[in-house]
Structure formats: C-alpha cells, structure tokens
Amino acid sequence: MNVILLGAPGAGKGTQASKIAEKYxxxxxxxxxxxRANIKGGTEIGKLxxxxxxxxKLVPDxxxxxxxxxxxxxxxxxxxxxLDGFPRNLFQAEELEKFAKIDICLNIDVDExxxxxxxxxxxxxxxxxxxxxxxxxxxTKCRKCGGELYQREDDNPQTVKARLITYNTxxxxxIDYYKKQxxxxxxxxxxxxxxxxxxxxxxxxxx
Ligand code: AMP
Numbered sequence: 001m002n003v004i005l006l007g008a009p010g011a012g013k014g015t016q017a018s019k020i021a022e023k024y025x026x027x028x029x030x031x032x033x034x035x036r037a038n039i040k041g042g043t044e045i046g047k048l049x050x051x052x053x054x055x056x057k058l059v060p061d062x063x064x065x066x067x068x069x070x071x072x073x074x075x076x077x078x079x080x081x082x083l084d085g086f087p088r089n090l091f092q093a094e095e096l097e098k099f100a101k102i103d104i105c106l107n108i109d110v111d112e113x114x115x116x117x118x119x120x121x122x123x124x125x126x127x128x129x130x131x132x133x134x135x136x137x138x139x140t141k142c143r144k145c146g147g148e149l150y151q152r153e154d155d156n157p158q159t160v161k162a163r164l165i166t167y168n169t170x171x172x173x174x175i176d177y178y179k180k181q182x183x184x185x186x187x188x189x190x191x192x193x194x195x196x197x198x199x200x201x202x203x204x205x206x207x
Contacts, residue, residue, distance in 0.1 A: 001026065001080045001205075002101060004087070006174055007108035009163045010115035010122070011190055012197055016108065017084035018128055019198050024205065027081040029071055031064055031088075033128075036152075053154050056162025058088055058170060065095045072100055089170040093177055105178035106201060110190035112164065119160050123149040 001024060005013045014030065021028035035053060038046030045063060052059045068086050071077060083102075087093040096102065110118075121133040125142035131149065140149055154163065178184040189200045 001103050003080075003082045003205075004102055004105040004178070005082060005084045005108070006105055006171070006178070007187075007190065008110060008112065008115055008167045008171075009160065010118040011108040011110045012194060013084050013108060014128070015130060015194050016106075016197055016201060017082050019194070020201060020205070021082050023202065024082075025079070027077050027079075028084060029068070029077070029081055029086070030084040031059075031068065031086040032084075034067055034071070035059060054159065056154065056159045056166055058166060061089070061091050061095070064088075065092055068096070069099050087174060088166075090173060090177060093174055102183060104185055104205070105174075105183045106185050106187055106204065107175055107178075108187045108190040108197065114191060115164060116157065116160055119155050119163075120157055122155050123151055125149055 003020065003026065005017050005020070007013045014032075017028050017030065020026065035046065035049040039050050039053075040046070045067070048063065049059045058064070064086065068083070072081065083096075087096050118132065122130055123133060123136065124130045125145060125147040127142060127145040127147055129142050129144045131143075136149075141147065142149055154160075175184065185204045187197060187200050187204070189196050
C-alpha cells in the first residue's frame with residue numbers, strides 16, 4: 001500500500017505518519033526530514049533548501065522530485081510507503097504519477113485557527129517524537145528516548161504565516177486533485193487527540 005498524507009502545517013502529519021508506518025509496516029518518507037538531515041549534514045541540497053525553508057516557501061520542484069524519485073527506488077520502499085509532506089503542489093503530484101502508484105491520499109482536516117498555536121508550541125525530538133508545550137509541564141526531555149527537546153527553526157510566527165499561505169495557495173488544491181481521482185479520504189477528526197485521529201485513520205485504511 002502506497003499512501004500520501006496531506007494536511008496543513010500543524011495538522012499532525014508527522015505524528016500520524018510514524019504511527020501509520022509502524023502499524024502497516026510502511027516506509028515513512030518525510031521530505032521535510034530529508035531536507036533537515038541535509039541541512040545538518042551541510043550538503044549542497046541542505047544549503048539550497050535552508051533559504052526556502054526559512055522563508056516558509058517550497059524547495060524547488062526539480063530538487064524535491066528528484067529526491068523522492070530516487071528514494072522510492074530503494075529496496076526498503078518496495079513493500080509500501082507513506083509520503084509525508086510530498087507532493088506539495090500540482091506539479092509534484094503530476095510528476096509523482098510518472099514514477100509511483102498511489103493507492104490512497106489521507107487528508108487530515110484541521111481548523112486553520114488552531115494551526116498557529118499548534119506549530120509555535122511544538123517541541124520536537126531528534127527521534128521524531130513531537131509534543132506541545134501545553135502538555136509538557138516544563139519537561140525538556142523526550143518521553144520516548146530521553147533526547148533533548150527543541151523547537152524547529154521554522155516553527156516561529158513569521159515563518160508559519162508564510163507556510164500557511166504556501167499551503168493554502170499551492171498544496172490545498174491537491175485535495176480536489178485526489179478527490180477527482182477517487183483516492184481521497186478525509187480525516188475529519190484532525191482536531192482531536194493523536195489517538196482519536198489515528199483511530200479514524202485505521203478505520204479508513206482497514207477498509
Ligand atoms: P515539513 O517538515 O513537512 O513541515 O517541511 C518543512 C519545510 O521543508 C517546508 O516548509 C518546505 O520549505 C520544505 N519542504 C518539505 N517538503 C517539501 C516538498 N514536497 N516540496 C517543497 N518543499 C518541501
């Protein structure tokens with residue numbers, strides 16, 4: 001099964017993607033994580049991506065599509081994968097069709113008014129876990145692995161505003177794109193707890 005996870009920044013894609021990947025034994029591919037690893041490693045891709053990420057804009061399509069196209073040829077992607085954060089515009093979606101067969105696109109629907117607080121209050125761990133400050137009670141370490149929690153550089157109000165505009169203008173049209181293909185499943189419980197959202201996703205995927 002090859003799945004796309006769609007949703008605005010802060011909709012909970014990363015959290016759900018890890019849970020889905022684990023339960024259904026799918027490879028979790030996050031283009032955002034790939035870019036962040038490249039930035040950390042000081043690669044050419046990382047240097048290019050950083051300026052776009054800091055501005056809340058999309059990294060150029062040629063670079064992003066080439067990364068995903070290559071990643072999908074690896075051995076570990078042959079038994080199904082979960083794309084988290086890709087495609088993010090129509091061009092990427094059309095490119096993806098040339099090298100992948102997507103079974104379902106899950107769209108996590110969350111009221112836009114909640115997103116700013118969710119993202120700016122987010123604290124993440126290098127192991128992939130993420131938390132909201134309101135539930136951390138001052139804790140600074142990851143409950144899963146003990147790692148130090150930190151705030152992503154692009155999780156600040158100014159960049160988030162730009163990311164939401166990017167989402168609304170470039171990514172949201174994909175909802176209709178996958179609806180027309182009969183592949184869209186809307187997760188309506190997006191404002192609920194991670195467990196509630198996951199429960200609905202499991203219901204959808206088990207069908
Ligand atoms: P994410 O971790 O998915 O929130 O992505 C963080 C940032 O990485 C985004 O705001 C974009 O700047 C960049 N990015 C991630 N995925 C893509 C993509 N499919 N196309 C272009 N840029 C991307």
